[in-house]
Amino acid sequence: SQKIEQNSEALNIQEGKTATLTCNYTNYSPAYLQWYRQDPGRGPVFLLLIRENEKEKRKERLKVTFDTTLKQSLFHITASQPADSATYLCALEDQSGYALNFGKGTSLLVTP
Amino acid sequence: DAGVIQSPRHEVTEMGQEVTLRCKPISGHNSLFWYRQTMMRGLELLIYFNNNVPIDDSGMPEDRFSAKMPNASFSTLKIQPSEPRDSAVYFCASSTDMNTEAFFGQGTRLTVV
Numbered sequence: 001s002q003k004i005e006q007n008s009e010a011l012n013i014q015e016g017k018t019a020t021l022t023c024n025y026t027n028y029s030p031a032y033l034q035w036y037r038q039d040p041g042r043g044p045v046f047l048l049l050i051r052e053n054e055k056e057k058r059k060e061r062l063k064v065t066f067d068t069t070l071k072q073s074l075f076h077i078t079a080s081q082p083a084d085s086a087t088y089l090c091a092l093e094d095q096s097g098y099a100l101n102f103g104k105g106t107s108l109l110v111t112p
Numbered sequence: 113d114a115g116v117i118q119s120p121r122h123e124v125t126e127m128g129q130e131v132t133l134r135c136k137p138i139s140g141h142n143s144l145f146w147y148r149q150t151m152m153r154g155l156e157l158l159i160y161f162n163n164n165v166p167i168d169d170s171g172m173p174e175d176r177f178s179a180k181m182p183n184a185s186f187s188t189l190k191i192q193p194s195e196p197r198d199s200a201v202y203f204c205a206s207s208t209d210m211n212t213e214a215f216f217g218q219g220t221r222l223t224v225v
Binding site for chain 2 (some may be wrong): 026034042043044045049087089091094096098099100101102103104
């Protein structure tokens with residue numbers, strides 16, 4: 001089955017800097033990859049989807065890259081703000097293409 | 113739309129008791145997913161439905177777990193009998209189709225004592 005790896009250690013950065021989170025996967029290459037944000041006590045919220053034929057996707061201060069050769073996605077938040085503090089989850093479709101499997105997430109803390 | 117609605121938000125029960133978690137997906141969504149989240153294992157997919165039909169229940173940990181979707185607007189996840197190791201946050205999510213974003217409910221925090 002697909003193994004999805006995200007940095008287990010929390011990422012602490014200063015406000016205004018760029019945060020970069022990593023998602024690595026093994027085995028098959030998915031047709032698409034998604035990123036979600038999760039705040040304490042709440043369900044994950046969708047942020048971005050990137051397809052295998054897309055190298056990069058942007059949405060406001062967010063940027064996602066997808067390298068199918070390296071089997072890796074990078075998630076960037078530019079000009080980070082304390083309100084960006086949350087856990088960020090990477091998700092890949094399973095082999096059936098019906099459902100999403102999630103990484104364990106990386107906790108981001110942006111300090112003023 | 114009110115989003116995916118789960119009930120109850122919190123459930124505390126004694127070991128051996130039956131627990132039923134409920135989910136109302138977003139109207140018009142034809143895929144429904146049940147996940148379980150713990151610190152140790154993260155977000156695990158338990159089962160998913162497409163057009164009310166269970167597609168894959170290989171993530172259901174044991175026969176004590178069962179899920180139903182009697183119609184497009186309602187699904188249940190039942191644990192009978194419950195055990196302390198079932199303590200977790202259970203999420204329901206829905207989506208319009210494959211290859212699209214999933215919308216999650218607020219989750220049910222289950223504590224089995």
